[in-house]
Amino acid sequence: MTPFYRFYCGVATVAAPLAWRRVRAKLTAEGIAPARIRERQGHATLPRPEGPLFWFHAASVGESVSVLALVERMLAARPGAQALVTSGTGGAAKVLADRLPDRTRHQFAPLDTAAALRRFLRHWQPDAGIFVESELWPQMIVRARAAGTRLALVNARMSKGSLRNWGRFDDTFRFLLDQFDLVRTQDRATLDGLLALGADPARVAQGPNLKAMIAPPPVDAAELKLLRAALPGPLWAAAATHAGEEEQVLEAHIAARAQVPGLRLLLIPRHPDRAEDIARLVRDRGLGLAQRSKGEAPDEAEVYLADTFGEMGLWYSLAPLAFLGGSLCDAGGHTPYEPACFGTPVLHGPRYANFAETYAAFDGAGAALEVPDARALGTQVARLLTDEAALTAASAATRALSADQRGGLDAVAQELLDSLAPLSAPAPLV
Numbered sequence: 001m002t003p004f005y006r007f008y009c010g011v012a013t014v015a016a017p018l019a020w021r022r023v024r025a026k027l028t029a030e031g032i033a034p035a036r037i038r039e040r041q042g043h044a045t046l047p048r049p050e051g052p053l054f055w056f057h058a059a060s061v062g063e064s065v066s067v068l069a070l071v072e073r074m075l076a077a078r079p080g081a082q083a084l085v086t087s088g089t090g091g092a093a094k095v096l097a098d099r100l101p102d103r104t105r106h107q108f109a110p111l112d113t114a115a116a117l118r119r120f121l122r123h124w125q126p127d128a129g130i131f132v133e134s135e136l137w138p139q140m141i142v143r144a145r146a147a148g149t150r151l152a153l154v155n156a157r158m159s160k161g162s163l164r165n166w167g168r169f170d171d172t173f174r175f176l177l178d179q180f181d182l183v184r185t186q187d188r189a190t191l192d193g194l195l196a197l198g199a200d201p202a203r204v205a206q207g208p209n210l211k212a213m214i215a216p217p218p219v220d221a222a223e224l225k226l227l228r229a230a231l232p233g234p235l236w237a238a239a240a241t242h243a244g245e246e247e248q249v250l251e252a253h254i255a256a257r258a259q260v261p262g263l264r265l266l267l268i269p270r271h272p273d274r275a276e277d278i279a280r281l282v283r284d285r286g287l288g289l290a291q292r293s294k295g296e297a298p299d300e301a302e303v304y305l306a307d308t309f310g311e312m313g314l315w316y317s318l319a320p321l322a323f324l325g326g327s328l329c330d331a332g333g334h335t336p337y338e339p340a341c342f343g344t345p346v347l348h349g350p351r352y353a354n355f356a357e358t359y360a361a362f363d364g365a366g367a368a369l370e371v372p373d374a375r376a377l378g379t380q381v382a383r384l385l386t387d388e389a390a391l392t393a394a395s396a397a398t399r400a401l402s403a404d405q406r407g408g409l410d411a412v413a414q415e416l417l418d419s420l421a422p423l424s425a426p427a428p429l430v
Contacts, residue, residue: 001142004172008138009114016113023088023111030090030273032108039108040088042119046105049082055126055149057109057140060089062211062335063132064096066155069215070130072101073413084124086110091271094309098218112137121147128420132210133157133186138176145179150420152182154412155210156190159353163193174198182419184412186210187357207415208408209358212401216341217313224317230298236381237266237319237344239312240334245325246278248374250285252323253303255378260385264298266319268306270326270334275307316342320391321384323347323377326354336362340402345394347371347380367397 012019020041027037035045054074058064064087071083085096086109096106107124110116117139128150131141134157145151158166166173177183177199184207185191191206236256238249249267257263269278275293282289282303290301292311298304306315316322316339324346327333333352336359339345346368352359362368371377384391 002169002172002175004169005138005142005175008172012113012139016111016115019111019113027090027108032090032093036093036108040111040116042110042116042123044107044120044123046107048124049103049105052078052081052127053124054078054081054083055124055129055144056083056085056132057129057135058085058087058092058132059135060087061092061095063087063135063155064092065099065217065338066211066214066335067130067132068096068099068101069213069409070154070210070413070416071104072215073409074417075101075103077413077417084126091309098310099215110140112139114139114143117143121149128152128416130154130416131180134162136176138172141176141179151180152184152416152419153177153180154182154184154207154416156183156185156194157187157354158190158193160189160193163190163197167197170197177204182416184415208412210412211335212337212358213409213412214335214337214341217310217316217338219313219317220311224314227298227314227318231264231266231304231318233262233264234260234385235264235266235319236385237268237315237322239268239315239322239324239339240270241267241323241325242270242329242331243274243277244329246281248328248377249323249325250281250287250303251374252378252381254285254287255375256381256385257302259382263381263385264301265303266306266315267303268312268315270331272307272309275305278307279305312338313342316344319344320395321345321347321381323371323381327352328373333359336368336398337402340367340398343395343399345369345384345391345398347377349373349377362398362401365397365401366394367401369394 023040024037039045056067058067075081075083083104085106088109110120126149129144131153133155183204186209188206194204253265279289287303288301289303290296290298291305293307322339322344324334324336327349332354335355336346348370350370350372371380
């Protein structure tokens with residue numbers, strides 16, 4: 001252990017009551033049942049299954065969904081094993097409720113405190129833990145390893161700022177990384193940053209991006225048929241939008257409809273709890289609105305506000321073209337691989353630092369197009385929806401990129417199985 005790690009543990013103990021109050025208030029506001037909120041203190045609400053247990057830990061919706069295909073492949077290779085997925089947000093819990101593979105269950109992640117982690121590890125006793133992206137909670141990592149859990153960090157991604165901050169405590173950072181048997185980064189910049197901080201080159205390497213191998217979200221076929229009938233005209237989607245982006249999307253829509261008569265907008269906010277504020281923006285512009293969460297049919301409404309969880313497959317199946325949010329604000333962008341599963345090409349803003357390499361590939365292949373502002377967004381929406389050949393070519397490019405990336409999933413699963421302790425008699429990956 002290092003002096004800073006011991007200092008962190010002390011601060012975490014003192015701050016635990018405040019952290020718990022904040023987490024409880026947030027999950028309560030998201031409509032999570034009190035019993036499930038207590039999972040964040042390590043109180044399990046499900047029994048531990050028999051047999052070896054893979055534990056996958058992710059932060060929120062994007063990271064949790066990205067790991068599901070990997071869960072499926074690893075369970076297929078270990079017929080006697082089970083899986084536990086943990087995450088910290090209510091949104092992730094709601095999305096995962098309908099998407100977990102067989103032999104898999106979800107719990108909220110314990111807070112990074114000694115008491116919560118003791119309860120969690122005593123109950124679940126995971127044989128192997130796979131942490132996703134940047135979920136480096138120090139006590140969670142160290143205590144899990146001390147309890148005998150073999151650990152891997154996959155799809156690791158750290159910003160320049162995070163790497164710079166860890167550089168101030170490089171001995172602690174190396175101590176944490178040494179708890180992992182395997183570390184695979186999703187980009188070269190993260191790999192270079194980890195090596196510069198003294199990570200062991202024998203354990204750390206660049207791997208494929210799990211978000212490129214995402215399993216397509218489910219689609220309710222009956223609901224899709226109904227909505228296709230209800231939204232027959234020209235349609236585009238603005239998905240995963242953040243505060244400050246809806247205004248720009250609505251401006252773009254108003255401009256585009258001048259070129260595309262009857263154009264309608266499917267508006268899908270990243271955080272549905274902002275729905276009322278967004279609805280107000282729509283009405284202030286004199287646009288007709290129907291709201292999904294209230295059970296309102298699209299009818300003649302020009303904007304259909306899809307303020308629900310777990311229906312992204314439905315929305316990407318409906319829309320031939322989507323703007324992907326988080327890119328006209330400071331959120332850092334969102335992965336285009338989910339719409340690519342449905343052949344839905346993407347328009348995006350210039351702020352996508354979290355997915356720089358991904359968007360470079362999409363833009364280069366003609367599967368995505370960068371727009372600097374609302375005016376350009378409206379222009380490109382109108383152009384693509386009136387140029388069938390261009391839209392068809394962009395859709396084909398997205399499907400091709402998605403298919404190319406998914407082929408590497410078996411290799412990732414096998415590497416993890418080889419690096420972590422054998423949990424049962426192996427079955428070949430097929």
